[in-house]
Amino acid sequence: MAKVKISFFCKNCGNASPKWVGKCPSCNEWNTYVEEVISKKESTPTPRSWTNTEQKTIVPIPLQEVQGGKTLRMPTPDKELNRVLGGGIVAGSVILIGGQPGIGKSTLILQTALRLKHKILYVTGEESEEQIKMRAERIGISNQSCYIITETDTQKLFKQFAQLQPELLVIDSIQTLSSPFLESPQGSVSQIRECAGQLQRLAKETGVPVIVIGHITKEGSIAGPKLLEHIVDTVLQFEGDQHYTYRILRTIKNRYGSTAELGIYEMRADGLREVSNPSELLLNQKEEELSGSAVCATLEGIRPMLVETQALVSTAVYGNPQRSANGFDMRRLSMLLAVLEKRCGFQFGLNDVFLNIAGGLKIDDPAIDLAVVSALVSSLQDIVVPGNFCFAGEVGLSGEIRAVTRIDQRIQEADRLGFKEIFISKYNLKGLDQSKYAIKINTVAKVDELAEQLFG
Numbered sequence: 001m002a003k004v005k006i007s008f009f010c011k012n013c014g015n016a017s018p019k020w021v022g023k024c025p026s027c028n029e030w031n032t033y034v035e036e037v038i039s040k041k042e043s044t045p046t047p048r049s050w051t052n053t054e055q056k057t058i059v060p061i062p063l064q065e066v067q068g069g070k071t072l073r074m075p076t077p078d079k080e081l082n083r084v085l086g087g088g089i090v091a092g093s094v095i096l097i098g099g100q101p102g103i104g105k106s107t108l109i110l111q112t113a114l115r116l117k118h119k120i121l122y123v124t125g126e127e128s129e130e131q132i133k134m135r136a137e138r139i140g141i142s143n144q145s146c147y148i149i150t151e152t153d154t155q156k157l158f159k160q161f162a163q164l165q166p167e168l169l170v171i172d173s174i175q176t177l178s179s180p181f182l183e184s185p186q187g188s189v190s191q192i193r194e195c196a197g198q199l200q201r202l203a204k205e206t207g208v209p210v211i212v213i214g215h216i217t218k219e220g221s222i223a224g225p226k227l228l229e230h231i232v233d234t235v236l237q238f239e240g241d242q243h244y245t246y247r248i249l250r251t252i253k254n255r256y257g258s259t260a261e262l263g264i265y266e267m268r269a270d271g272l273r274e275v276s277n278p279s280e281l282l283l284n285q286k287e288e289e290l291s292g293s294a295v296c297a298t299l300e301g302i303r304p305m306l307v308e309t310q311a312l313v314s315t316a317v318y319g320n321p322q323r324s325a326n327g328f329d330m331r332r333l334s335m336l337l338a339v340l341e342k343r344c345g346f347q348f349g350l351n352d353v354f355l356n357i358a359g360g361l362k363i364d365d366p367a368i369d370l371a372v373v374s375a376l377v378s379s380l381q382d383i384v385v386p387g388n389f390c391f392a393g394e395v396g397l398s399g400e401i402r403a404v405t406r407i408d409q410r411i412q413e414a415d416r417l418g419f420k421e422i423f424i425s426k427y428n429l430k431g432l433d434q435s436k437y438a439i440k441i442n443t444v445a446k447v448d449e450l451a452e453q454l455f456g
Contacts, residue, residue, distance in 0.1 A: 008036070010026065084250075091209060125173065170210075177191070179194045196227075196231045232253075236252065260301040291385070292313070294308070296390070299405070308357075312379055335397070336373055343447055367393060374454060386420075421442055424444075
């Protein structure tokens with residue numbers, strides 16, 4: 001006889017409760033509890049069909065006696081993925097990658113698996129073998145060591161794993177797996193938690209790394225309980241706009257490396273291409289210089305790159321002036337417009353203002369403020385900012401230009417790409433060796449000083 005149990009789970013954190021409650025006592029979120037019918041067998045076997053080794057007896061030992069060693073990694077041919085992971089795939093680790101539907105998660109993992117010279121088991125619960133074959137042919141990579149299986153039952157999957165003994169396991173996706181020991185449907189909180197726990201035990205006991213693809217919700221978070229992100233070792237977020245070709249792979253969590261790294265890809269018909277020098281692709285692509293354009297030296301994680309900001313200021317004809325921003329915080333744009341009006345006397349109140357970050361990127365770096373201000377004034381005055389000028393500085397409410405972090409990396413990137421002058425805050429000069437750079441470094445303390453130097 002099966003023991004039937006009805007329980008309630010929080011969709012946000014995975015906390016269980018014997019009855020429905022309005023507010024989760026664990027994460028304090030409202031209306032997140034869902035009812036699930038769980039039926040467990042009286043004798044649930046421990047899913048250890050992937051290994052025949054005897055269990056070791058674990059005893060506590062002093063920290064000083066722990067033997068420190070280098071972390072074993074599996075380097076991939078993808079340099080951008082290696083950068084994000086901290087040098088490669090760690091043995092016995094569980095990597096979770098999430099992203100919007102159609103953004104390219106499966107394409108990224110499949111082309112990485114096909115390029116590896118290791119035995120790989122690719123488990124798909126959403127697509128057939130024929131669909132995976134068509135994607136592999138489109139990518140144009142063949143690998144006789146990559147095995148495909150369409151399976152959603154974890155116990156059947158573990159039996160195939162024990163027979164094949166792969167060196168890398170790929171799950172596409174975690175929401176399609178189900179454990180036979182639970183009667184709840186696929187994708188439910190309890191199933192995701194149980195399957196993730198089994199995959200974690202498989203990885204730790206066998207030393208085989210596991211890459212898991214996960215869906216995301218409408219809010220942009222990975223579907224399932226927050227416990228899923230705590231179980232895995234690394235959480236990657238694949239971002240981008242389907243209308244643009246560029247994709248960004250960010251690190252949300254990494255137990256074996258830095259979370260400040262990111263990788264940039266270009267989506268093409270034959271798969272994803274690594275972008276080793278994003279600055280040259282994101283800069284302006286026009287034959288003549290026009291007003292309303294300025295280049296910013298920004299940082300994505302710890303990676304410097306140059307991005308073009310475009311502004312268009314025109315007279316409002318249809319009543320109330322419009323404000324629009326793509327890739328930039330709308331509230332920060334309103335603040336910068338207020339600073340320009342209050343501190344410099346530029347009138348934007350009767351004008352439509354449109355701002356765009358070229359390439360479809362979303363920039364949160366405050367150092368872009370100086371380039372945005374320059375582009376806005378340039379469009380308002382219809383005066384061209386020279387294309388070989390670069391900007392890096394944060395604008396305060398009183399109109400001061402504040403210092404930004406890692407200014408040396410920003411200057412070095414602008415110098416490497418052949419820019420002639422860069423405008424930074426004068427407070428960034430402390431400890432900066434200007435003799436190392438061929439680019440001319442201009443310092444400003446207030447917005448009105450910048451406007452005077454650029455536009456007279």
